[in-house]
Amino acid sequence: MKLPVISFLAVVAIQASDATVIAVDINSSENPTATQTDFAALVVGRNDGAGSLTTGGILFTVVGGAGSRDRSGPNNLTRDTAFPATAAGSQIGVTFGGAGDLPAGEWKLEVWSHDNDGGTPVGDLLVGVTIGGIEQTPVSATSGGDIDPPAAVVMFTSDGSSAYGLYVEEDNTNNRARLNGFRLTLVPEPSVALLSGLGVLALFRRRR
Ligand SMILES: [Ca+2]
Ligand SMILES: [Ca+2]
Ligand SMILES: [Ca+2]
Secondary structure, eight states: OHHHHHHHHHHHHHHHHTOOEEEEEEEETTSTTOOOTTOEEEEEOTTTOOOEEEETTEEEEEESOOEEEEOOOSSTTTSEEEEOSOSTTOEEEEEESSTTOSOSEEEEEEEEEESSSSSSOOSEEEEEEEETTEEOOOEEEEOOSOSSSOSEEEEEEEOSSSOEEEEEEESSSSSOOEEEEEEEEEOOOHHHHHHHHHHHHHHHHHHO
């Protein structure tokens, strides 16, 4: 029975390696080259909070930004952030191109964020997806500085025709939302891998 099991795992592995992954590190223009490995740098102006990047065929544009800073930190991803103008209920976001630019399918969005000014995080934030510019119900993000786990994970489905984006919002009046970076992964359709694996399994069973 060893061979069928190995075949099943091989099919799943092939499926996983085909996954579309778009990882973006928000870099401050103070230090635009301190980029996390396997991430693309979206450089945001220190004093105007503006920036954009085309990667994976999609134009990512910061919205609501007012500035950015490079701080000392545990890694190149979370050491630098972009932030909005005001503290109370403040928001900063990134658009994933325009209508129809994000391929259809189920996406996993991982977001790294802070609500402090470098150093020790002081609380939580809210992270959500926008569809056609409309904010969807957010999830709570644990403010932190590590790469694993990310501060928030949001699952959403693209219809392949709407415009998508993300937003990070401060959850109280004392702190400020800060965006470190994000990663989009197009989730492989499990039915394909599973059915292929089961098919191989059935084939070997029949031959025994
Ligand atoms: Ca960086
Ligand atoms: Ca907070
Ligand atoms: Ca960053």
